[in-house]
Amino acid sequence: AHSTIRMRPGLPTWVGVSDGELRLTYDKDTGECVEVFNLKTDPLENHNLTGLVTYQDRANALLEASQKVLS
Numbered sequence: 001a002h003s004t005i006r007m008r009p010g011l012p013t014w015v016g017v018s019d020g021e022l023r024l025t026y027d028k029d030t031g032e033c034v035e036v037f038n039l040k041t042d043p044l045e046n047h048n049l050t051g052l053v054t055y056q057d058r059a060n061a062l063l064e065a066s067q068k069v070l071s
Contacts, residue, residue: 017066024062033059
């Protein structure tokens with residue numbers, strides 16, 4: 001799943017992408033990852049996993065796949 005959100009001009013455009021287990025949100029302009037959630041263990045998205053080594057490879061793969069779709 002893939003979605004893009006821009007609240008209003010001058011604010012970042014955020015892109016959300018999920019593989020069904022992880023959901024990642026990143027800033028479209030900078031590529032900075034702002035959220036990573038494990039939807040299987042944290043379906044209410046209470047624990048942001050951004051920066052945890054355990055999820056870094058999968059988060060990077062989602063980010064790259066998303067950026068390919070948008071380019």
